[in-house]
Amino acid sequence: MYPMKKPFLYTLFFVLMMAIIAFMPLSGTVQADETPYNPVPYDEIYPILEQHEAESDRVSIEVIGQSSMGHDLYSVVISEPDDDLEQIKAMRQEMIDNPEEAADFIEDNPDFKVPFMINGSIHGNEYPGTDAVLQLIDRFAHEHDDTTEHILDHNILVFNVVVNPDGRILGTRQNGEGFDLNRDHVTLSQPEAAANIELITEWNPMVQLDLHGFVNRSDDYPGLIEPTTGPHNPNYEHDLYLEYALDQAKAMEAELVENKQDYETDLYQNMKGTHIPYRDAEDGWDDYPPIFTPMYAMLHGVYGHTLETPTNSVDGAKWHYDAVMGALEFASDNKIDMTKNQLEIFRRGIQFDHPEHEDGFFPKAYVLPVDETDPTTTEKAVNNLLMHDVEVMKADETFMADGEQYDEGTYIVPLDQAKASLANTLLWDGEDISDQASAMYDISAWNLPELWGFDAIPTDSSIDVPAEGAEELDIEGELIGEGPYEVTNSSVAAMALVNELIQDNFSVYKGKNGHFYIDSGHENTLHQVVEESGITVKTASIPEDAKELDNVNVAVLKDGGQHGIRTALEQLGFEVEEMEPPQISENGLGGYDVLVVNGSGVGDSEAYKQNIQAFLADGGKYIAIGASASSRAAELGLTDAGIHTGQWNSNGVVNVDYKDTSLTAGYNEQDIGFVYNPVWYRNVADDRVIASFADQDFFKAGFWKNSEAAQGQSVMIKGNHQGVTLLGLEIGFRAHPEYLYRMLSNAIYPGEETILTTASGMKERVERYENDGEFENSGAARALNAHLTAVSHFEEQEAAEKVIKHVEGFQDLLDHQQTNNLISEKAYNVLKHDADALIEKWQ
Ligand SMILES: [Zn+2]
Numbered sequence: 001m002y003p004m005k006k007p008f009l010y011t012l013f014f015v016l017m018m019a020i021i022a023f024m025p026l027s028g029t030v031q032a033d034e035t036p037y038n039p040v041p042y043d044e045i046y047p048i049l050e051q052h053e054a055e056s057d058r059v060s061i062e063v064i065g066q067s068s069m070g071h072d073l074y075s076v077v078i079s080e081p082d083d084d085l086e087q088i089k090a091m092r093q094e095m096i097d098n099p100e101e102a103a104d105f106i107e108d109n110p111d112f113k114v115p116f117m118i119n120g121s122i123h124g125n126e127y128p129g130t131d132a133v134l135q136l137i138d139r140f141a142h143e144h145d146d147t148t149e150h151i152l153d154h155n156i157l158v159f160n161v162v163v164n165p166d167g168r169i170l171g172t173r174q175n176g177e178g179f180d181l182n183r184d185h186v187t188l189s190q191p192e193a194a195a196n197i198e199l200i201t202e203w204n205p206m207v208q209l210d211l212h213g214f215v216n217r218s219d220d221y222p223g224l225i226e227p228t229t230g231p232h233n234p235n236y237e238h239d240l241y242l243e244y245a246l247d248q249a250k251a252m253e254a255e256l257v258e259n260k261q262d263y264e265t266d267l268y269q270n271m272k273g274t275h276i277p278y279r280d281a282e283d284g285w286d287d288y289p290p291i292f293t294p295m296y297a298m299l300h301g302v303y304g305h306t307l308e309t310p311t312n313s314v315d316g317a318k319w320h321y322d323a324v325m326g327a328l329e330f331a332s333d334n335k336i337d338m339t340k341n342q343l344e345i346f347r348r349g350i351q352f353d354h355p356e357h358e359d360g361f362f363p364k365a366y367v368l369p370v371d372e373t374d375p376t377t378t379e380k381a382v383n384n385l386l387m388h389d390v391e392v393m394k395a396d397e398t399f400m401a402d403g404e405q406y407d408e409g410t411y412i413v414p415l416d417q418a419k420a421s422l423a424n425t426l427l428w429d430g431e432d433i434s435d436q437a438s439a440m441y442d443i444s445a446w447n448l449p450e451l452w453g454f455d456a457i458p459t460d461s462s463i464d465v466p467a468e469g470a471e472e473l474d475i476e477g478e479l480i481g482e483g484p485y486e487v488t489n490s491s492v493a494a495m496a497l498v499n500e501l502i503q504d505n506f507s508v509y510k511g512k513n514g515h516f517y518i519d520s521g522h523e524n525t526l527h528q529v530v531e532e533s534g535i536t537v538k539t540a541s542i543p544e545d546a547k548e549l550d551n552v553n554v555a556v557l558k559d560g561g562q563h564g565i566r567t568a569l570e571q572l573g574f575e576v577e578e579m580e581p582p583q584i585s586e587n588g589l590g591g592y593d594v595l596v597v598n599g600s601g602v603g604d605s606e607a608y609k610q611n612i613q614a615f616l617a618d619g620g621k622y623i624a625i626g627a628s629a630s631s632r633a634a635e636l637g638l639t640d641a642g643i644h645t646g647q648w649n650s651n652g653v654v655n656v657d658y659k660d661t662s663l664t665a666g667y668n669e670q671d672i673g674f675v676y677n678p679v680w681y682r683n684v685a686d687d688r689v690i691a692s693f694a695d696q697d698f699f700k701a702g703f704w705k706n707s708e709a710a711q712g713q714s715v716m717i718k719g720n721h722q723g724v725t726l727l728g729l730e731i732g733f734r735a736h737p738e739y740l741y742r743m744l745s746n747a748i749y750p751g752e753e754t755i756l757t758t759a760s761g762m763k764e765r766v767e768r769y770e771n772d773g774e775f776e777n778s779g780a781a782r783a784l785n786a787h788l789t790a791v792s793h794f795e796e797q798e799a800a801e802k803v804i805k806h807v808e809g810f811q812d813l814l815d816h817q818q819t820n821n822l823i824s825e826k827a828y829n830v831l832k833h834d835a836d837a838l839i840e841k842w843q
Pocket residue numbers: 123126212213214
């Protein structure tokens with residue numbers, strides 16, 4: 001029936017559509033033989049909703065949050081005027097808490113109503129979703145026909161009207177931060193995803209439809225409606241979902257076909273159905289990762305479906321409208337049985353009774369111990385679990401589990417709870433599913449404990465300890481002793497504290513052990529900053545090898561396929577500027593110390609290449625992350641290493657051997673890594689290898705066919721070019737693997753000041769020191785730079801003797817300034833080292 005069954009066609013089509021959409025005008029699109037399609041602009045939406053609310057007693061609007069760019073997110077609830085919405089929410093909660101009683105109740109009271117949730121255009125440029133939502137709101141606000149009344153007799157309609165306002169305004173798939181929100185439902189790094197989850201946990205809907213575009217597997221069966229192909233996330237109670245989800249999809253399909261004569265174009269008038277991946281394909285459109293809205297909602301017991309309309313057009317919006325109507329009628333006719341299956345999901349969870357799972361698939365509980373010095377990762381984990389509506393307990397006393405003793409205050413996530421599937425999805429190790437499919441649609445491993453750096457120890461024993469329900473945590477840090485102080489290199493929050501102190505002009509040192517040290521003094525400010533950080537900072541002597549750190553200026557190469565590196569750097573507390581390749585070609589990287597490249601951003605010009613070389617010659621650090629950036633570094637001549645890559649969508653959690661270097665400080669010799677589109681390096685004789693994939697069993701969880709090729713291979717190297725670091729691990733991926741972020745701060749703060757060996761680099765250093773107040777007056781800086789200008793002149797002529805002579809003059813001036821207190825100790829030491837190295841270079 002379907003000649004094109006290969007999963008990569010989805011991808012191909014998607015890439016093609018993205019390319020087409022990229023050229024569509026913002027204000028709407030005109031397609032050749034169609035009615036002009038003008039999607040409703042974002043700023044017209046609220047007035048339309050307000051008018052419905054004013055004219056209809058069925059409508060209530062709420063602002064449920066703001067987008068990353070600050071635009072309001074709207075929910076609209078449509079119900080009959082005498083519906084008691086609070087009571088309905090309470091009943092949904094009661095279903096979760098007491099599913100067996102709820103099952104009896106609905107048997108005796110079949111006239112209950114179910115929340116039915118519809119999300120518009122989480123991908124901003126897939127416009128018809130929100131337009132269909134507006135048409136549905138219009139109908140259900142005002143109409144009194146039999147179908148409308150029938151649906152409102154059984155359902156409360158909950159619309160997330162425009163999930164991604166930024167994207168709708170900008171004409172992008174992503175939000176204003178560059179994030180694909182339909183990949184953010186585990187991490188919750190973006191406010192839009194968080195608001196969406198709040199709406200789900202507020203209503204606990206029976207059905208959720210997520211309106212997308214654009215897919216056409218064949219002309220006879222345009223569009224797509226889930227359920228999906230395998231592999232399915234094994235945490236689901238998938239049998240209970242599927243029993244009605246497939247029929248609901250068919251009901252949507254039937255409604256589309258029944259109304260086909262009302263469409264304007266041939267594609268729609270001739271449709272015989274739509275593509276239902278579960279029914280029509282082997283694999284390639286799976287529900288494995290919980291990062292997509294409907295797949296995530298399924299873990300709340302919801303019948304979740306992604307709907308992909310065929311085209312960006314008037315007909316495309318009508319397609320969504322009809323499909324939603326089909327689902328609403330199906331839900332109205334089947335709500336009792338559908339609800340019973342939902343209740344059965346919750347019952348299985350609470351009673352730890354999983355007939356579809358092998359014994360031992362779900363542990364009895366996870367134990368989350370809290371690190372005394374740095375509790376911030378566990379704090380984040382607990383808060384995240386609570387946001388997901390997962391039940392978390394806090395032990396009131398010490399207790400034993402599997403022979404280990406745990407302190408009072410340890411967190412426990414019991415798996416005998418209604419949303420056990422979700423809890424386990426967030427805390428399990430994952431699995432290697434490389435053999436389960438020919439291709440996966442997206443990430444296949446998301447081990448939160450490992451990737452966020454907190455312990456969650458599964459246990460099959462019953463834990464017997466008095467405990468109370470955990471509440472949102474806001475742990476205060478503490479400054480202990482008289483100083484000097486040590487900040488351990490242990491978490492993103494610890495690094496953010498270090499950066500804040502540097503920006504507040506504290507003297508911060510980094511030891512060769514990778515930890516950070518602060519002098520005593522200004523204790524009032526210090527107390528406050530440390531308290532807010534959540535970290536305990538203890539008194540410790542500053543190691544002799546410790547070097548003082550400078551404020552650094554970090555640039556990130558801006559790239560359409562943004563992987564979250566900028567967000568990662570910002571979370572680490574760095575002040576970051578995004579640069580486009582043409583800016584670098586034109587202006588160079590004069591004011592920057594570090595350039596981070598992640599993704600495939602390309603600067604092709606000779607000027608780009610020269611400016612990168614000049615940046616490195618001046619002591620700049622070039623950090624390339626992942627496969628594309630590594631290949632780019634090789635093309636630019638920044639490394640001689642051979643760049644090898646796996647299939648582009650391979651991804652997962654890996655075991656890595658980390659060498660003992662300043663770059664890996666704060667990590668174990670054997671520790672984890674994360675790859676997406678994996679890369680490894682060969683011919684590394686001239687490089688310093690910092691980390692390799694482990695020699696055996698290195699692939700822990702995820703999807704990566706033929707991963708053996710990378711076994712034992714180098715995955716992090718310092719290139720033969722001194723300032724270049726290649727990180728094959730995808731450490732900033734969608735702001736997700738936070739545990740790995742500190743590789744970045746380690747690379748940026750290697751524990752020693754980079755020694756500069758060019759006069760131009762030193763001039764910039766002098767200028768920066770002047771701005772930082774390291775000189776008594778501007779005359780001192782000016783005098784040094786006059787010397788350096790002369791040095792620069794002779795460097796260009798390659799007149800070695802004259803270079804050396806003028807650098808010696810520069811050193812005399814430095815000594816003079818030091819004797820007369822015109823220069824700070826730090827600036828003096830660093831510039832003295834530079835000058836020594838520069839002389840050595842020309843000798
Ligand atoms: Zn989409």
